Amino acid sequence: MSDTPTGTRPAPGTRGAAIVSWGTALPDNVVTNADFEARLDTTDAWITERTGIKERRHGGSTASLATEAGRAALDAAGLTGDDIDYLLLATTTPDYQIPSTASEVEDALGIRGGASDLNAACSGFVYALVHAHGLIAMGLQRVLIIGAETMSRVTDMEDRNTAILFGDGAGAVVVEATDDDGQLLGFDLGSDGSLRSLLDAPIGGVMQMNGKEVFRQAVTVMVRSANASLAAAGATADDLALVVPHQANIRIIDAACNRLGIGSDRLATVLHATGNTSSASIPLALVDALDAGRVAPGDLVLLVGFGAGMSWASAVVRWPDVDALRSSGATS
Numbered sequence: 001m002s003d004t005p006t007g008t009r010p011a012p013g014t015r016g017a018a019i020v021s022w023g024t025a026l027p028d029n030v031v032t033n034a035d036f037e038a039r040l041d042t043t044d045a046w047i048t049e050r051t052g053i054k055e056r057r058h059g060g061s062t063a064s065l066a067t068e069a070g071r072a073a074l075d076a077a078g079l080t081g082d083d084i085d086y087l088l089l090a091t092t093t094p095d096y097q098i099p100s101t102a103s104e105v106e107d108a109l110g111i112r113g114g115a116s117d118l119n120a121a122c123s124g125f126v127y128a129l130v131h132a133h134g135l136i137a138m139g140l141q142r143v144l145i146i147g148a149e150t151m152s153r154v155t156d157m158e159d160r161n162t163a164i165l166f167g168d169g170a171g172a173v174v175v176e177a178t179d180d181d182g183q184l185l186g187f188d189l190g191s192d193g194s195l196r197s198l199l200d201a202p203i204g205g206v207m208q209m210n211g212k213e214v215f216r217q218a219v220t221v222m223v224r225s226a227n228a229s230l231a232a233a234g235a236t237a238d239d240l241a242l243v244v245p246h247q248a249n250i251r252i253i254d255a256a257c258n259r260l261g262i263g264s265d266r267l268a269t270v271l272h273a274t275g276n277t278s279s280a281s282i283p284l285a286l287v288d289a290l291d292a293g294r295v296a297p298g299d300l301v302l303l304v305g306f307g308a309g310m311s312w313a314s315a316v317v318r319w320p321d322v323d324a325l326r327s328s329g330a331t332s
């Protein structure tokens, strides 16, 4: 655990936080559209045109993928599990009903702080990011957030409506207390439980989905939530350097981004290679953009997701100067 002594913690809400490192994990097993073409009444052309997905990865457990991504994020900042005060694992595909998947990941990474799962479906990572900022404002020093999923385990591989869409993977970030107001400029978390039957999976069962209605609702809530976060941040879409949307369907992303006035030059997408990885999709797309050098210190980045529940979440962050934070010793 970090050495922030109890009793000298700042008052709630008075200190900021920022992402200081990240990591990802994907299973080795690549499932292409041609693989589905061979088994189901579908075609590569249909899947590509209707979803933008070309391939996805299947395999591993949620805990194993989360551990790999989490370890990569710790290593990138020279941290160990001892440095983490809380592990927040966003997942809608936990390995066990009891206990939390976070408990296995915590053990594997040597984290001795608190650990819990958070299920807000595909909005989970952004929910976790906002929760982490809240925990740090309340006095914690570092929170490891992981979005990890094995969607293939809850997908009926004989159902062409859903089988083609989903994949497995994980993405992790370390969020750390800063001396300034931090990176989070505005956020919006929402849920409309009356829409929960649009997409669900009973315990031990597989997903069923009203794809058309999910599509329609998704575009609406993404735009509404993005605008709410921008307003809270005192920013407009023109100010954004990058938008990282939930990776469900390229047509949903394009429709929402058209309404927001965001072109593909300011859009992060990985779904052609990953499919919909639910809680993992936003960190996978974010890390892909970071690795490609598409984000600079000071840039405004919008993360926006939607998912079963129906839930939605967005956040506007000012990208930190990660090198300066690491070399200032903040992460040591």
Ligand code: ACO
Pocket (backbone or CB within 6 Å): 041, 042, 043, 046, 047, 050, 051, 121, 122, 160, 161, 164, 199, 209, 210, 211, 212, 214, 215, 218, 248, 249, 252, 276, 278, 306, 307, 308
């Ligand atoms: N291959 C070929 N045909 C297909 C396939 C397939 N894989 N899947 C469906 N079809 C057929 C349908 O059966 C239908 O045939 P019919 O006209 O004879 O009945 C036809 O294609 C058109 O079906 P639609 O449902 O109208 O197709 P649509 O353009 O809406 O695309 C899709 C379907 C891709 C599922 C789309 O609706 C979608 O992406 N919806 C959102 C799904 C989503 O984002 N889910 C994740 C939410 S996040 C979370 O919380 C996990």
